Amino acid sequence: MENKLRIEVPLMADRVSQGKFPEYLFWVGSAGAFDDRYKQVSRAFVKILQYLEIDYAVLGTEESSSGDVARRTGNEMLFQMQALMNIDIFNTYEVKKILTCDPHAYNTFKNEYPDLGGNYEVIHHTQFLYDQIKKGSLKANPSFLNGKKLVYHDPCYLGRANGEYKAPRKVLDSLGMKRVEMPRNKSFALCCGAGGGQMFKEAEKGDKEIFIERTEEAISTGADIIASACPYCMVMLTDGLKYKNYDDKIKNYDIAELIAMSLDL
């Protein structure tokens, strides 16, 4: 605690030029690199990787869009260009395992890149953290934020799209906080409203914004913290809390941030 340790995030190009092929590629993602709020999540997750002494590296300026949003907005041509370029880079660095905090990148790497010849073991950060907890190498401080109540919002592309409901909940439970569920949870969860390209455009005309509907549901649980695990969800829920004037009463954190905070990293 006394000495601050400086973290140099290792670059894939540097490591490989030294003849070392890292075990994991940490895919930061466009939001993780550019969105001010989600940069904090990338930083928190990297701290955890350092803390666990994981052999990883990032692509840095060689990283580009995964193509997920292009594909989901119908631009298959652009998606395939991005995918084939990314696969080319992954193969150059002999990438075998990809870690990411973005369920959308996770989904497209895991389920869609194989069609174009890219086969990798893809791990969402919540799955990675759960794995480390199971192995005994990661123990969150259970007295962290004692007495606070927590609710988890399922990202569509981790939950419904890939059936991962357990890992994020197990990681959260290791924090020792009381965890509640929203009425619509797991496979019944309501989308935050940002998927399918909605993040980047005005919503169509309606009675209400989807992110408000979901934020209201989260507020109704009486939780002090909304935990999320997706950059889009984070933007939407944070906006929702602001809109409802709840941003000083309820905080929205990514699971990686909560773990890093509990470890006082």
Next chain:
Amino acid sequence: MIKQIVFIISLLLTLGVFAFTLRNLILKFKLTRPKPVRNIGKRLLITLKVALLQTKIFRKPIIGLMHALVFWGFLVILIGSVEMLVDGIFGLEHSFRFLGKFYDVIIASGDVFALLIRGFIIAFLFRRIFMHIKRFSGTEMKKWSHQDANIALAMIFFLMMTLTGMNSFYLLEAGVHGHEYTGVFPVSKYISVLFSGLSPRAIHLGYEINWWAHILTIFVFANYLPYSKHFHVFLSVPGVFFSKLEPPGKIDTMESITKEVKLMLNPETAFAASDDEEVAERFGVLDVEDVSWMSYFDALSCTQCGRCTAACPANITGKNLSPRKLMMDVRARMNEKAPGLIKDGQDYSDNKSLIRDYISEEEIWACTLCNACAQECPVNIDQPSLIIQMRRFLVMEESSAPAELNSIFSNIENNGAPWQFSQEDRMNWAEDLTMNSLK
């Protein structure tokens, strides 16, 4: 003998009409785009799970159990209906009795199910007519949709009534003649008591009336279904068999584009690959002949239950998108355009299309691709794939995506991110990063 002849004539009529329907249907499927069917083993498994065991209907447990019991009852009673066909054609009675103990179980459970199903049908009709259930309404639910539901329910009710009637009078007749009867009838043996005072002639007549009413209703029902939303009864089980096996988050890769993109990224291969000239197919879906046969199958097996729409975040928040409507639109558009396409071929045009005349761009762009609709669908309909296909048409054929999306496309092309940040700044997030301790 006369009974046999009348039966065979009505059966032939039924089959004739059905064959006509089937022929038209095959012609319509021929208009759609091909899609390969692989993994038969996995498909059988998913059919067992989702169709036969009805796993997804239980996401709404109470009404789900009622539907599942109706479905399982229908399967049992179907065996009895096949027996009636054999009996009718060959002038026999209870020709399946050779099945022994199994026969008794089938007949007994069919007898119980007939009563149960009548109860459920009344509950279903009550829900539809007197309770305000949100998912049964919506802009796409026109008067006909409601009538169609009620007609089918009424027919099923009548079928179950005549089945019990048939069984009850069969028991009475056996009693009158003092001979043994085949099968076990836990419900009808009590119903039959109500009619025990009738004359032998009236009892015989009662049996005949119920027998004929039952089988003729089946004949009419079978030919009504293909024109109703209850085509579901025939198509939902095969629909589940053909449904998507991949993780719900996976979108199909357009292989025709892969070739093009590889050429763009690697121009040297251009000469090697240029020998197989293909007819350029339209990208995505503009009209009904662009949909895959599977999407058309989905549209036919949809029974408009509305679970998809009730779970859709866009619909919940008042947007003009209803996944159920998309399925109904595909079916309606096919009915409208198919005759012309069949007659005049691919070039036929009625100056209308699925997009815009049926499904607006507003609907297509309101979707968050959250997959809640597909998750909810009890028969595994894949609504998101149709939405993606329509978006592909709008983006790649017309470049008519909303302006904000066009700018993220150019950002991704130019700087590799949907936002306008330079790729050179991709490591800025890691600047001045420090931590407290390393264990």
